[in-house]
Amino acid sequence: MIQTKTRLTPEEKEALTGLARRRGVTESELLRQMIRTVTGGPEVEPVDTERRSCQVNIRLDEHERDKLAERSAAEGYRTPTTWAASAVRAAIHQDAVLSDAEIEALRDASREIAAVGRNLNQIARALNADPDAEPGGLAQAVVSVAQAVEGHKAAVSALIGRNLNRWEVVGDE
Known part of the structure; x- marks a missing residue:
């Protein structure tokens, strides 16, 4: 990994240290998460907020x-x-525990579903703006939205299924 250095005031360092501790990650990992958030890269949440010291x-x-x-x-x-x-x-x-790639895939699916929601809002706004207008392409738009939602539901379901199968624990109890 490439290393980047910066200078912080004592207050900034204290804030960084405290936030990293509360999130249960190292300061370096917190900075990577912040960079990914600002640049639009994949965000990664810690599994829990308890610091892993063992x-x-x-x-x-x-x-x-x-x-x-x-x-x-x-x-x-x-x-x-x-x-x-x-x-x-x-x-x-x-x-199951999700990998970074799986978390990113779920985030992508969520972004796509949000885009579908925006499209539905635009359709509703157009229909409400002119109640006398013929909703010519409305049926096709609704079918397209429904297909997109079904596609994302299938992708998320497959991702969850693969994940659960990966971590399946078989044992005698």
């Missing part, structure tokens, strides 16, 4: 480490450590 180390052979790196990259995780932590959380909480 560390667990595991030993893997070279083949296992390589497979972990391959799988974490293939599933959209920034690092193998993030993937491994997600796997542990999924097993402990019996719940």
Whole structure:
């Protein structure tokens, strides 16, 4: 990663440190999130707001480490450590954990649904502006909006299904 440095006043540093602590992320990760927000990049929310201060180390052979790196990259995780932590959380909480790529896909779907809502508002505004007008293209517009919504629902459903299957924990209880 490329490193960027800046100077902060003591008050700015204190504010940055406090916000990072409340969000449960490092100051560096908080700054990356802020940059992504300002530039329109993918936003990433922490799983919880409790600071993660405990560390667990595991030993893997070279083949296992390589497979972990391959799988974490293939599933959209920034690092193998993030993937491994997600796997542990999924097993402990019996719940799926989204990767950065999956979070971005859901955000994209949300933006598309918001655009559909704006289109519906424009259609309604046009109809309300001239109540005597023939709604010629209205039927096609409604069908188009419905198809877009169904497409996004299917994409989100598939994403959630893949995620739940990835973290499925099978065990004897």
